[in-house]
Amino acid sequence: MSQSVIAANNLVKHFAKRQSLVDRLRNKEVFNVPAIDGVNLELKKGETLGLVGESGCGKSTLGRTLVGLYTASQGSIELSGKEVGEARTLEERRTVQMVFQDPFSSLNPRMTVGEVLREALLFHSLATKENVDEKSKELLTLVGLPHDALKSYPRQFSGGQRQRIGIARALALQPKILIADEVVSALDVSVQASVVNLLMDLKRDLGLTMLFISHNIAVVRQVSDRIAVMYLGRIVEVGPTEQVFNNPSHPYTKLLLSSVPKMASGSQISSAPAGELQSIKSALVGCRFRSRCPVAVDACASIDPSLTLVEGTHQAACLLVK
């Protein structure tokens, strides 16, 4: 059995809601929005875990907390079995790298591609001043960009090419774990495929472990070995991709999968009758999904289900899963 390279233990991240002056004078209780709320997750060496869920469910927050952009409110993160402290060492920072959604705002418009890569390589002492250009060129070759890109600014590239620059920047630090946060969401279908293929090739060739965050279920199905479904800060279902797709066990996963528009002829989109979350606060007691759940029973209002085994390593957090 391969070991876990990154693990989250009971990870919690709250965002404090801004209080108005009136609320503060009234001494009103502060309500912290739990963006992620008790997430346990483990990534084994070389696997790709697809993380899906709707906007605001906390999937990006989870990615950003794992990479260290946010400090966790509670819980811990382990890298290769070793817990990371509040201030990560340089080595720990290098190990986990991230590629962002928006290829337009995640690159400094005033830095050439060469400067972007050089900064990362030199800061982490992965290259010397003498061989930094050579290393940068290697990285560009790796992501399929021409060498003369070094002297160009991000604005001179298309969305797909910028995303490749973002990938090169992340790979410059020779990370073990790559967190890809909605990397293809801003791209057209025709470009999306080439970026996804590139990521998969790199993952295989460099032995990377990847957390692939996306709301695009069709793409996640193509790239992931395992899939985790998030709802309101919790993982509600996790398991091998094919098992989750063929036998979705949590009602939310079922809703999500049936909502995806299909390419098959004669397909008729189905949708749950009711359903958008009204208030986060009221959902925090009992099962969080119950107000939208078509099969909720009385017990769902009081019992907060934890992940239980469905089959093999496939788990779902629903009282009705036996």
Added chain:
Amino acid sequence: MSTPLISVQDLNVEIKTNRGLLKAIRGVSFDINGGDSIGIVGESGSGKSITLKAILGLLPNNAHVSSGKIFVAGTDISTLDKKARRALLSETAGMIFQDAIAALNPVITVGDQIAEVPRFRLGQSKSESRQTALKLMEQVGISDAESRFGLYPHQLSGGLRQRIAIAIALSGSPKILFCDEPTTALDVTIQAQVLRLLLELRKNSGLGIVFVTHDLAVVNEICDSIKVMYAGRFVEAGNVHTTFSTPTHPYTYSLLKAAPDPDEAVHRLFSISGEAPNLTAPVVGCPFAPRCFAADDHCLTAEPALLSIATSASACFKSSGHDTWAASDSKSGVK
């Protein structure tokens, strides 16, 4: 045959940009009849949104229709004055946009925004228009319409906002609803609800739909016919099912192969090499030729016109050989 509700003939639109004149639409012609559901697909910059905006006279200031005619109910709208054009268009078509929060007025309650057209254009009294608005809200599936009438857009979720936008678009009782990527910003579960709503409106009231999107699967779910746009032109048009099963333009073929299928994992996606052409430069030859697996020298020199073949139409010199593409596409499947 009766006159189509909207007929677009050889439409050309130019946009002034810093980098020169961009030919955003280069000769687009099509008819929209009542009850049609047409999906227009293409990648960013292919001109699909601009087509809708040009028809409705919503082009930004730096863009203008350089040639071509738009007939609404048989009348050439360029011959009408502003007021008459607006009246004719508003009873023919409504439009919803991708970003509902930007399309709604943030300082007017959603109920008043829906009641605006009934009140000021249809001349209803304040209480009548309120009743009309409440009815419209129920029609678009907003439960508890009374209590939501007085809310502001920011107090509603994304799905509800898009429903409000649909209610506003329907308030002038148009025959056609123009939809410009209305579900792209929504979550997949909410997208499903909005698509269902559009399907129901079409079934129950015979509303025609023109749906612009980059998502082929969405077109498959809600449209009967499809027009594939590339570099400001339609390159393929036809029935959705026929087009999806036997595409006759290499671009359509490639798009269909590149779209990840939620029902099946292939582990390696088909990708289209290269990028869409820059339309500020003159187009020589077929604009898709540099990315095409079937292109030859002829394709680089002449631009094919959209020609009918059997039930569909394709703008490709090679379309007759479409059944052999599966064997020859591999050379473009690099990276």
